[in-house]
Amino acid sequence: MATPKIQHWTLANGARVYFVETHELPMLQIRAVFDAGSSRDPAGKAGLASLTAAMLDEGAGKFTADDIASQFEGQGAEFGADVDRDMATVSLRSLSDTSLLDPALDLFATVLSVPSFPPASLERLRAQALVSLQKDAESPGAVGEKAFFRALYGAHPYAHDARGDQASLKAIAREDLAAFHRQYYVGANAWLVIVGDVSVQQARDIAQHVVGRLPAGRAVVPLSPVRELRAPVEKKISFPATQTHIYLGQPGMRRGDPDYFPLYVGNYILGGGGLVSRLAVEVREKRGLSYSVYSYFMPLRLPGPFLVGLQTKNDQSQKALKIARQVLADFVAKGPTDEELDAAKKHITGGFPLRMDSNGKIADYLAVIGFYGLPLTYLDDFIPQVEAVTADQVRQAFRRRVHPDKMVTVVVGGRR
Template sequence: MFARTLVFLCLLFMSGVASAAPKIQQWMLDNGARVYFVETHELPMLQIRAVFDAGSSRDPANRAGLARLTSAMLDEGTGDLTADDIASQFESLGAEFGAGVDRDMATVDLRSLSDSALLDPALDLYSKILAAPSFPAASLERNREQALVALQKDMQSPGAIADKAFYRELYGDHPYAHDPQGDESSLKAITREDLQKQHRSYFVGANAWLVIVGDASKRQARKIAERVVGHLPAGQAEVPLPLVRTLYAPRQKQVAFPATQTHIILGQPGMRRGDPDYFPLYVGNYILGGGGLVSRLSTEVREKRGLSYSVYSYFLPLRKAGPLIVGLQTKNAQRDQALKLVRQVISDFVDKGPTEQELTAAKKHITGGFPLRLDSNGKIAENLAVIAFYGLPLTYLDDFIPRIDAVTVEQIRNAFRQRVHPDQMVTVIVGGGR
């Protein structure tokens, strides 16, 4: 019943959401945790996200997959509660719990109705999970087996093989090269003590950001923040990640795979969050390969020549330089022709930039779709977590549309010429031989 109520309320909210960017309030707790709060009363709900500098880039070299396994184990037990107890309690309260990791961060989510009779016990359980997960030995073995099965499945997927190989080739000995899923040897080596150490080191106030969005006053939000992360030990903030090396020569990796289609990924280090060229690169990429069927790559490779059903490009900004990724799938016999054309389209775009007509269309699409990125508490929380973790300005959401509108053809051309180097990219090819 509670789940049906949540769905109904979410539909109501989405139909009447305001297009204005939310007002962000921010403060710090005594243990160093930073809190970001958006007050919205359209729905009697709260969305909470705790963020920790504990992504896969923090995995020890011989324990790849530790961050993800730690995240998966958070709700397996706390105190005398089992995983079934935790799931049953959240369900009875109409609350939802979730956790995940990427290369930069670990996130732990709670969504609950704001009625104190439901919210208070949900917060109590959430705070216990954050502070004192028990990491039961039996649950570790079950989660380990699931992770190993997922790895085996990836070995049968040319797309997954290409993705993993691309990050290894691009980042080398940088922590971003770590596969968040780990590998067979590292997963088998992870112990319960590793999970406990990971939690003690990273789930601390100095390493935490808390996002609260929804039906609460600032006074209530302060109490919630103290309740869920204020009791964490202060700990120490993690040292900065190393800089990403610059590529000065192209590199190609080919992996044989028995399939009629070849998967190709090419790219280079792109940009970090907060990069001064973020907006010209963001708009420019929409025109190059991020705009679906209207992009340059799709028009030239798919529509005009039929060399690929899907071809795309995107920047993935991270704390350090995340990748620029260009990807496609094509018939084995057309591989060389398709790859040559993709490289030519990228080179032409870097050399000449977009047309005014392309820029106008891109701006219209990006700004027109922006309100959909803020049409629920969950989406606001996701954006707020990015702002918090990467130290972006509190006005970032207010500034987004004006910054997009201000981008010029010349800015895109200059940014791509300075930052994108088609003759220095990593290329990974996974597919059948000729």
């Protein structure tokens, strides 16, 4: 499989650019990524990063929200903005025809550099966010996931939900949005991804136009370390539902972790491989204790969570949790069989080309490579790295990194 050739350069203001030239379709994908995720929310104002990104296209320069929406639509372009715990991503998808691309890029650059944060839009988006939080409070899954992150990360910035909470959202003022944008949406804090039907010189011009004019600013300070769990933590939340939601986990791995590939392949066998995974076979197929059971690692800049999750009937919750713990402990102690490992490798490597079969997917990979400082050969190396994983490497990595006796357990349900 031929992987895309990645070209990389840095602008005068510190912004780092990653470019892949493809001409199969007359399209261009752009991702402007900033170290402006929810982990950068100031104390008492959780949700600020998310609101800032959501407000970018509510007004910028001389343009209103209606102007921005109608112009992008008229140019056949799609705009988007999203925030996770580590990063804010602002995206543009456009046709490469310069008569459409150039005005779309002009507007995209304006939205990135001079958002106006209209007060009326802030109140509307704040109200929408508060309604969304109320819906979360009525969902056992959302309640459980938020409780899991709080129990897992404590006072660390990864602990709170990216959308904040009711008190923090109400505390955010327009001036907070403007100050957050000034601090974090700067060249020293930016990565730009360009994938599509343009030449290298065009890509250089686009990069300069889109983020090269941002103030250089300063790179943000590193986040505080994630602390390992010293003892198990259990939290039970009574909730009126027929199903109990269970979350079991600990801090897992970071992007670029030396154990990444053994943990990644091993987790496919444990609970990431759907109905053929150990957890699904033991909890769901053999015993009928859960319709949905899974595990995953969520690598972040610092160790993101390793999570085992399942839903089960209220009266089966303790039995299902016991079996899930047994499966996890057995896998950590013994690792995979050779047959499981071989099947996992074939599935992962066989499906990898489908994960790069569009410009958008390639752009997503480049954003991860750039933001987390992964090698430019990451995509070339992926299949060989997976194929090189041995059963002993999986065993050793899980023994080093996963500790069944020191897990956070959150149980939500138990009340009809």
